[in-house]
Amino acid sequence: MLRIAVPNKGSLSEPASAMLHEAGYRQRSHSKELVLVDPDNSVEFFFLRPRDIAVYVGSGRLDAGITGRDLLLDSGADAEEILQLGLAPATFRWAAPVGGYTSAKELAGARIASSYVGLVQRYLADQGVEAAAVVKLDGAVETAIQLGVADVIADVVETGTTLRQAGLEIFGEPILHSEAVLIRRTGAEPSREVDQLVRRLQGVLVARRYVMMDYDIRAERVEEAVALTPGLESPTVSPLHNEGWVAVRSMVPRRDAQRIMDDLWDIGARAILVTGIHACRI
Numbered sequence: 001m002l003r004i005a006v007p008n009k010g011s012l013s014e015p016a017s018a019m020l021h022e023a024g025y026r027q028r029s030h031s032k033e034l035v036l037v038d039p040d041n042s043v044e045f046f047f048l049r050p051r052d053i054a055v056y057v058g059s060g061r062l063d064a065g066i067t068g069r070d071l072l073l074d075s076g077a078d079a080e081e082i083l084q085l086g087l088a089p090a091t092f093r094w095a096a097p098v099g100g101y102t103s104a105k106e107l108a109g110a111r112i113a114s115s116y117v118g119l120v121q122r123y124l125a126d127q128g129v130e131a132a133a134v135v136k137l138d139g140a141v142e143t144a145i146q147l148g149v150a151d152v153i154a155d156v157v158e159t160g161t162t163l164r165q166a167g168l169e170i171f172g173e174p175i176l177h178s179e180a181v182l183i184r185r186t187g188a189e190p191s192r193e194v195d196q197l198v199r200r201l202q203g204v205l206v207a208r209r210y211v212m213m214d215y216d217i218r219a220e221r222v223e224e225a226v227a228l229t230p231g232l233e234s235p236t237v238s239p240l241h242n243e244g245w246v247a248v249r250s251m252v253p254r255r256d257a258q259r260i261m262d263d264l265w266d267i268g269a270r271a272i273l274v275t276g277i278h279a280c281r282i
Helices: 013-022 050-058 069-075 117-126 161-165 192-209 219-228 254-266
Strands: 002-007 035-038 043-048 064-068 079-084 090-097 111-114 133-136 152-157 168-178 180-185 210-218 236-239 245-253 270-276
Touching (some): 002 013, 002 050, 013 192, 050 079, 069 168, 079 192, 111 117, 117 133, 192 210, 210 219, 245 254, 254 270
Antiparallel strands (some): 064 180, 090 168
16 A cells, blocks of 8 residues: 655645645545544555655655655655655745845854754855854744844845845855655655656646647648647647537636637637546646
């Protein structure tokens, strides 16, 4: 039975469970459930702290898990990313009092407050920055400078409003662009069950990003139409009963669907229909 770790709380929890549900897996109905067996799919789900998931997967106790790229790298666990899930995007940045620093290269000897000590230390080592002291704090690291605990902070930045309110500014290049990822133990043997999990989740990602578009077009304009709707491989083109007309079916990016419909109408397409994709294998 495949054993999969799922975040039990936080920003990753609900989106991860929703994606697994869309992929055809049973998910818990109550937040207090810690273990859930899905006999139809031969899967056992373990709902764990997001920060612990990489450690369990890296130890080989669990076959796969969903966690943040930031948490995976911060843990130092023997686990690797195998699929980007596009959930809970986050950017890790440096921040300090206005005019204090301009790049990470200047942080030698600085005191840095962060909830992600392993991630920050690894980044500094990669940049060749020595003698910086990383102070571990859990949450509200913006106050660390005001209270004299640190000179710089390294944290998730969304709008930057909280930093500005604390008299801080962002500097340097981002430390990391993070998102939810599917992970497995580094160097794990190929697994049909894990491959199937990956295919299902990829199907959900494609279904979320694309819609199916059908339309009728004069045969002499079909090349122009197909250029607008090339599909993932090639669109389906079928002759209609009315001579000189064809029907076209193609997958198009969901975010571009309205614009594509307008462009198709302008070249003579009619009966343009858009339908959602609930599941797929690409």
